[in-house]
Amino acid sequence: MKNIKNTSLKEVENQKIAYIYILPWIIGFLAFQLYPFIASFVYSFTDFSILKPMEFVGLDNYRRMFTGDRLFWKSVKATFLYVLIAVPGKLIFALIIAVILNMKIRFINFFRTVYYLPSILGGSVAISILWKFLFAKDGTVNAALSVLHIPAIDWLGSQHLALATMGLLVVWQFGSSMVLFLAGLKNIPAELIEAARVDGAGRLRVFFRITLPMLSPVIFFNLIMQMINAFKEFNSPYLITQGGPLNSTYLYGMMLYENAFSYLKMGYASAQSWFLFFIIMIFTALAFKSSPYWTFYEDGGDF
Amino acid sequence: MKKSFIFLIIILIAAAGFAFAGGSSDANAASGAITTTDPNEKVTLRFSWWGSTTRHQATLEAIELYESRHPNVTIEGEYGAFDDFYQKLLTQLAGGTAPDIITVDYKWVADLMNQGTHFINMYDLTDYIDMTNIDLDFAKIYGGNDEYLIGLPVGVNGMGYLYNAEFMEKYGIEPSDDWTWQDVIENGKKVNSADSSKYLMYMNSQHWGFLVKTLLKQLTGSTLILDDYTIGVSRDDIVKVFSFVKELVDTKTVPPFNEGVLYENVYADQNPNWLNQNFGIFPTSSSLIPGIDNASDFELGSMRFPIMENAVDPGILVTPSMFLTVYNRSEHADVAADFINFMLNDPEAIAILKDTRGIPCNSAANQQLVESGDIPQIVSDMVSQSLTAVGLAENGPSLNTEVVALIEDYVHEVGFYELTPEEAADEFLAELESLIETIK
Numbered sequence: 001m002k003n004i005k006n007t008s009l010k011e012v013e014n015q016k017i018a019y020i021y022i023l024p025w026i027i028g029f030l031a032f033q034l035y036p037f038i039a040s041f042v043y044s045f046t047d048f049s050i051l052k053p054m055e056f057v058g059l060d061n062y063r064r065m066f067t068g069d070r071l072f073w074k075s076v077k078a079t080f081l082y083v084l085i086a087v088p089g090k091l092i093f094a095l096i097i098a099v100i101l102n103m104k105i106r107f108i109n110f111f112r113t114v115y116y117l118p119s120i121l122g123g124s125v126a127i128s129i130l131w132k133f134l135f136a137k138d139g140t141v142n143a144a145l146s147v148l149h150i151p152a153i154d155w156l157g158s159q160h161l162a163l164a165t166m167g168l169l170v171v172w173q174f175g176s177s178m179v180l181f182l183a184g185l186k187n188i189p190a191e192l193i194e195a196a197r198v199d200g201a202g203r204l205r206v207f208f209r210i211t212l213p214m215l216s217p218v219i220f221f222n223l224i225m226q227m228i229n230a231f232k233e234f235n236s237p238y239l240i241t242q243g244g245p246l247n248s249t250y251l252y253g254m255m256l257y258e259n260a261f262s263y264l265k266m267g268y269a270s271a272q273s274w275f276l277f278f279i280i281m282i283f284t285a286l287a288f289k290s291s292p293y294w295t296f297y298e299d300g301g302d303f
Numbered sequence: 304m305k306k307s308f309i310f311l312i313i314i315l316i317a318a319a320g321f322a323f324a325g326g327s328s329d330a331n332a333a334s335g336a337i338t339t340t341d342p343n344e345k346v347t348l349r350f351s352w353w354g355s356t357t358r359h360q361a362t363l364e365a366i367e368l369y370e371s372r373h374p375n376v377t378i379e380g381e382y383g384a385f386d387d388f389y390q391k392l393l394t395q396l397a398g399g400t401a402p403d404i405i406t407v408d409y410k411w412v413a414d415l416m417n418q419g420t421h422f423i424n425m426y427d428l429t430d431y432i433d434m435t436n437i438d439l440d441f442a443k444i445y446g447g448n449d450e451y452l453i454g455l456p457v458g459v460n461g462m463g464y465l466y467n468a469e470f471m472e473k474y475g476i477e478p479s480d481d482w483t484w485q486d487v488i489e490n491g492k493k494v495n496s497a498d499s500s501k502y503l504m505y506m507n508s509q510h511w512g513f514l515v516k517t518l519l520k521q522l523t524g525s526t527l528i529l530d531d532y533t534i535g536v537s538r539d540d541i542v543k544v545f546s547f548v549k550e551l552v553d554t555k556t557v558p559p560f561n562e563g564v565l566y567e568n569v570y571a572d573q574n575p576n577w578l579n580q581n582f583g584i585f586p587t588s589s590s591l592i593p594g595i596d597n598a599s600d601f602e603l604g605s606m607r608f609p610i611m612e613n614a615v616d617p618g619i620l621v622t623p624s625m626f627l628t629v630y631n632r633s634e635h636a637d638v639a640a641d642f643i644n645f646m647l648n649d650p651e652a653i654a655i656l657k658d659t660r661g662i663p664c665n666s667a668a669n670q671q672l673v674e675s676g677d678i679p680q681i682v683s684d685m686v687s688q689s690l691t692a693v694g695l696a697e698n699g700p701s702l703n704t705e706v707v708a709l710i711e712d713y714v715h716e717v718g719f720y721e722l723t724p725e726e727a728a729d730e731f732l733a734e735l736e737s738l739i740e741t742i743k
Contacts, residue, residue: 263704
């Protein structure tokens with residue numbers, strides 16, 4: 001009896017120490033995440049404009065967002081389309097490169113570094129400007145195409161193509177997903193593949209029957225992370241097209257930013273950001289619900 | 304137990320949120336009572352401005368001169384590009400950390416004044432700043448009213464047509480100060496039929512906005528939105544203006560919209576087609592000329608902005624280039640005001656700053672720079688051309704950022720042939736009405 005009491009006291013003591021250790025994080029979380037999170041929820045019911053004292057307007061912001069804003073649904077549509085282009089594109093591309101870089105050849109580490117570079121540079125202003133020049137009507141890409149006698153394509157000037165062109169920039173920043181895939185590939189036991197080969201499976205069959213299922217948890221993780229990032233995309237539309245042509249690249253993040261900081265409608269922007277949060281939560285939940293049907297965990301997948 | 308604890312924290316934080324929001328309104332009310340700073344006290348002031356390298360260098364040099372005369376004062380410059388300057392300023396004002404001396408663009412004044420008093424009333428600073436040579440009536444149009452003036456204007460900015468002289472000569476176009484819009488179209492056809500890769504003129508997004516508002520003034524003598532937040536023009540007027548936009552595209556006076564879209568947010572100095580002499584004219588305000596002149600390796604000229612036949616109002620925009628303001632939370636407002644006085648009135652400072660902030664509003668400074676030959680001919684040309692036909696001043700509602708964005712959007716719908724001028728006018732008016740409800 002005495003013994004048990006001693007241990008529990010010690011446990012309490014340990015817990016206290018543990019809390020002290022994580023205190024900096026807790027403070028940071030409360031001040032920089034939970035507080036803004038709740039504050040923005042409160043603001044979403046006000047006409048808060050950064051500088052003026054705010055007034056409660058009830059559900060006005062939400063009502064205007066869904067019924068009275070000419071750009072809202074256009075932006076939602078563009079954002080979904082963008083996610084649909086960018087996420088699968090990036091994952092497939094990253095996987096292909098990861099498979100290639102998983103080969104045992106000389107200077108492989110050099111290649112891995114080089115292929116990771118775009119992810120570091122991709123978000124920068126300089127790359128966006130470079131992208132502009134590459135895809136301008138008289139830009140490098142069209143010059144290369146003209147050698148092949150393909151007429152000039154209006155990559156960023158056409159409202160039908162601009163979004164896809166911007167998607168390419170993100171696909172090109174495949175590095176972080178690639179590194180995860182590469183790590184996942186390294187973890188696949190060589191015996192499995194060897195056994196399959198001995199049983200007469202071709203390379204493609206091995207890839208689809210062994211590599212992909214073994215990699216599915218990594219794919220799942222990448223899917224979630226990339227989806228969230230794509231929904232929040234801000235840099236490329238802001239730097240390359242400013243939302244144009246005809247607002248076809250006016251992604252959600254850009255709309256939020258303009259409403260909050262250019263039009264001084266912080267309350268309205270807060271309401272919009274809660275809707276985005278809601279969308280992201282739904283899609284993340286859907287991904288989790290679907291995961292038992294297509295992901296495979298060696299340990300059964302119990303968290 | 305645990306759940307209720309978390310709930311309590313959430314309530315507390317939410318309460319703090321209200322307290323914060325209430326607190327910021329109190330801060331606004333705190334008016335800047337100006338105290339006199341002891342001349343031996345060490346004072347550090349922050350001064351924010353935007354601009355190009357030439358402006359930065361001249362300003363830093365002027366600051367050095369001021370510091371050498373006032374050893375107790377240190378002035379820290381916060382400077383960068385124009386893009387995002389406003390966003391940064393708004394966050395600084397919200398956080399109460401804005402610089403002591405702030406540069407404010409005339410386009411923001413109405414929005415800022417709607418957001419409460421964050422800047423010391425210039426009329427309260429007459430003891431510190433000599434305003435005798437500054438045209439306060441002009442300052443008032445864009446900077447406030449009879450009771451409150453947000454800042455003092457530094458330069459005068461006039462709108463006009465900047466042209467590439469070689470291009471105009473090559474295509475036999477006679478620049479003149481009495482072009483009508485018909486002349487624009489005729490010459491536009493002339494250029495493009497001589498060489499289909501050349502266009503008479505190109506406009507960035509911002510200028511399309513100016514064009515629509517100027518045409519409306521010339522047509523009706525009224526601003527788009529009146530001071531009482533009602534629409535000042537009719538559907539017919541808007542249809543006419545949008546039809547003219549379409550005509551500019553139809554006649555290939557301006558390049559097709561899908562080619563211009565990448566350079567919509569930059570000026571001519573960053574547009575390769577301007578630099579490669581594919582365009583003849585860039586409509587601009589005079590303060591941008593030095594930068595464009597620097598980048599262009601051909602001769603430039605300036606001509607008056609076109610005015611339509613039988614115009615009700617000449618419509619040409621003449622505005623202050625920027626205002627120097629004092630933040631109302633500045634602890635040394637008297638020193639800040641003295642520095643503004645130095646920038647605007649001191650002959651040595653004027654000689655250093657030259658025309659880097661546009662042609663000075665201060666008539667004595669203007670005189671001094673004309674005599675020393677420091678104002679480029681082309682800049683003073685554009686300003687004097689615009690002064691021959693000054694149009695109705697813009698008002699707060701028409702300058703609202705969101706209104707301008709709406710105009711630009713519908714110009715694009717017409718320019719991209721997505722909507723006819725009539726359809727665009729109907730949609731535009733409906734959107735404008737619902738927008739006005741949210742910005743009143």
